[in-house]
Amino acid sequence: MADVLSTRSILIVDTDTGAMENAEKLLDGHKVHRVRNVSDAQRKLVEEGVELAIIGPGFAHEAGVNEASLLLDIQPQLPIVLVAEGLTTDVLRAAIRVGFKDVVDSPLTSAKVESMLGHVDKVESIARGDVQTRTKIGKVVTIMSPKGGAGKTMTTVNVGLSLAMMSGAPERVVIMDADLQFGDVCISLQIEPQHTIVDAARDIEKLDEPLLDSLLAAHTSGLRVLSAPLEPSLADEVSTQVVVKTLGMLKRMFDYVVIDTAPFLDEPVLSILERSDVVLLVVDMDLPAVKNAKLALDTLKLIKFPFEKIQLVLNRVNSKARLDINELERSLGLEVQAAVSSDKLVPRSVNEGEPVVSLYPRSRPAKDLRAVAALVFDGEAIDEPVTEEKRGWFR
Ligand SMILES: Nc1ncnc2c1ncn2[C@@H]1O[C@H](COP(=O)(O)OP(=O)(O)OP(=O)(O)O)[C@@H](O)[C@H]1O
Ligand SMILES: [Mg+2]
Numbered sequence: 001m002a003d004v005l006s007t008r009s010i011l012i013v014d015t016d017t018g019a020m021e022n023a024e025k026l027l028d029g030h031k032v033h034r035v036r037n038v039s040d041a042q043r044k045l046v047e048e049g050v051e052l053a054i055i056g057p058g059f060a061h062e063a064g065v066n067e068a069s070l071l072l073d074i075q076p077q078l079p080i081v082l083v084a085e086g087l088t089t090d091v092l093r094a095a096i097r098v099g100f101k102d103v104v105d106s107p108l109t110s111a112k113v114e115s116m117l118g119h120v121d122k123v124e125s126i127a128r129g130d131v132q133t134r135t136k137i138g139k140v141v142t143i144m145s146p147k148g149g150a151g152k153t154m155t156t157v158n159v160g161l162s163l164a165m166m167s168g169a170p171e172r173v174v175i176m177d178a179d180l181q182f183g184d185v186c187i188s189l190q191i192e193p194q195h196t197i198v199d200a201a202r203d204i205e206k207l208d209e210p211l212l213d214s215l216l217a218a219h220t221s222g223l224r225v226l227s228a229p230l231e232p233s234l235a236d237e238v239s240t241q242v243v244v245k246t247l248g249m250l251k252r253m254f255d256y257v258v259i260d261t262a263p264f265l266d267e268p269v270l271s272i273l274e275r276s277d278v279v280l281l282v283v284d285m286d287l288p289a290v291k292n293a294k295l296a297l298d299t300l301k302l303i304k305f306p307f308e309k310i311q312l313v314l315n316r317v318n319s320k321a322r323l324d325i326n327e328l329e330r331s332l333g334l335e336v337q338a339a340v341s342s343d344k345l346v347p348r349s350v351n352e353g354e355p356v357v358s359l360y361p362r363s364r365p366a367k368d369l370r371a372v373a374a375l376v377f378d379g380e381a382i383d384e385p386v387t388e389e390k391r392g393w394f395r
Contacts, residue, residue, distance in 0.1 A: 007031060008120055009048055013041045013068060014056025019083070019106070023054055026113045038067050039277060045074045046137040046252070051120045053080045057106050060084035062094045063304065069098035070275060073248030074137065079119035083108060138251045141258045141376045142276040146296040148263040150284045151315035153179070154346060155372060156260035157188045158355045159280070160223055162373030163256045165357075170222030172255040178243060178272055179262045180235035183228020186217065190353030193217040193227035198234045200226075201242040212249050221358070226250070243268045247275055256376075265299055273300070276309060278376045281334070284315040285323050285342075293332055310334060311375055316342035337375055340368040 009031045014020050024032050033048055035041045044050060055068045060082060071078060079101040084091050087105055095103045101119045104112045141163075143156045156175060164170035177183035177197075186193050195215040200207055216224040226246065229235050250257045259276070261269050273279060283293045300307070312334040314325070319342040329335055343365040349356040357366045 006117075008051045008117060009033070011035065011041060011044050011048075011050045011053045012056065013038065013053060013059065014083075015058040016056055019056050019058075023056070023083075023108050023113075026108055026110055038070055041068075041071055042074050043137055045071060045078065050075070050078065052116060053078055054116065055080060055082045055100075057083055057085045060091050062090060065091065065094040065098055065100070067274070069100070072099055073244065073275065074252065079116075081116045081119065138254045138257050139278065139376065139378065140247070140251060140272075140276045141256060141278045141280065142261060142272055143259065143280045143282060144261050144269065144273065144296075145282040145284075145289075146263055146265065146292040147284070147289045150263070150282045150289055151340065152263070152282050153184055153188055153260050154350065154356075155280060155282050155313065155315070155340070155369070156258055157185060158357045158366075158369040159373045159376070160256075160258040161189075161219075161221060161355045162357050162370050163258065163377060164221055164223040166370075166373060166377050167255060167379065169255065170219075171224065174216065174224040174226060174250055174254045174257055176226045176247065176250060176257055176259045177228035178259050178268060179228055180238050180268065181229075181232040181262065183260065185225060185260050186227050188350055188353065188355065189219050189223075189225065191217045191219055191225055191227075193225070193230075196227040196229050196234075197242065197246065198229045198237050200246050201238045204242050204245065207245065207249070209249055209253055212246065213253065224254070238268075240267045240271050244271050244275070247272065251275075265296055270303070273305065279310045280313050280372065280376075281310050282313050282315050283328075283332075285317060285319050287323070290323065290328055290331060297332060297334075307334070311337040313337060313372055314339040316340070318342050338368070338372045340372065341365050 007030055010027055011033045012020050012023050013035055015036050020034050033044045035044055053071055059065060059068050071080060081102045081104060082095050082100050083104055083106045085106045087103060092103055143152045145152050160173060160175040164173040167173065175185055177185040199215050200212060216226055218224055229238065259272055261272065281293060283289050314336050317339040325336060341364045345360045345363050346356055346365050349359040352359055356363060357369050360366055
């Protein structure tokens with residue numbers, strides 16, 4: 001039994017209830033948090049100031065180790081110990097590669113637990129400032145579509161701005177433009193960025209939260225934006241590692257991180273999807289769009305992406321190309337969660353550099369897009385009729 005001074009805050013991550021109960025018994029006297037998946041684990045890190053994470057045998061395979069390593073995005077110095085049934089060199093190698101502190105054989109014993117606790121140096125850890133003090137971790141909402149021109153950027157800027165409005169704290173919402181070659185979030189919001197993600201890449205070793213904050217642009221509403229490179233040739237400077245590190249920081253700095261992506265599933269996009277809480281899959285109403293969406297979903301299935309994170313959003317629902325929605329849902333294996341009407345006010349607002357939710361707040365597409373934002377908003381959406389005064393608030 002631990003005495004008060006050496007009581008540690010310990011996180012156990014596993015799907016096996018029996019194994020978790022055994023570990024918890026051995027940790028009697030410590031403050032133990034049990035979770036079954038990595039998203040919940042990330043939340044605990046921020047909310048509870050965890051000092052040691054024990055990852056159970058359910059994650060003792062390469063994909064599981066990679067997934068659990070996402071905890072290090074949130075708390076880079078956290079000691080993580082993997083418990084594995086029958087240690088293989090593959091698992092050991094994977095654990096070392098991602099930066100786990102140790103791998104121990106299952107079942108746990110009190111001697112093994114003592115040695116794990118040796119990895120924790122509470123005083124030093126707090127002095128280094130690793131124990132998180134924020135009480136909330138941002139929700140990552142990624143907009144994707146494997147077809148160019150489906151409406152990703154239009155959805156991103158309108159959802160970002162709607163979340164800023166709904167939350168009442170626009171400065172707590174950030175858009176990350178991860179369409180690294182042809183990002184056009186800034187143009188859509190009439191922002192001339194002073195800095196872009198290329199500056200983050202060039203200073204990646206020194207990058208910390210204050211520096212990243214200084215690289216963000218601000219929209220007139222208060223919403224923040226991390227701009228894509230200004231020229232396609234600069235995209236090469238932004239590695240997947242830069243995207244991942246930047247996203248990890250934005251998640252700690254903001255309540256919502258809304259990400260626009262390029263129309264394909266390359267390594268940066270896949271690593272973003274892996275770190276997302278919600279993925280809005282935008283499909284417009286034509287056959288190639290549905291075919292590409294199906295192919296992309298097949299790829300995601302192969303890498304065991306959790307489909308419950310995907311929300312299907314139809315774009316241009318009332319356009320001339322009539323597709324049977326039931327058939328589309330059957331073919332994609334997903335239900336439509338929201339739909340955005342085709343409307344000439346959408347391109348008009350793009351050309352004005354102001355999202356349709358603020359330029360024409362009472363229009364059909366604006367209402368539709370607020371409903372898309374409501375899918376991901378955590379609080380109660382206040383969607384009263386928009387008065388001229390409120391409209392002005394966006395400007
Ligand atoms: N619901 C809609 N009604 C009318 N026009 C729309 C609608 N949605 C998107 N558009 C128009 O389609 C064009 C492409 O949209 P957008 O740039 O958002 O697509 P994208 O998926 O980001 O494209 P890319 O893959 O090139 O980044 C824009 O000019 C936009 O105004
Ligand atoms: Mg786009």
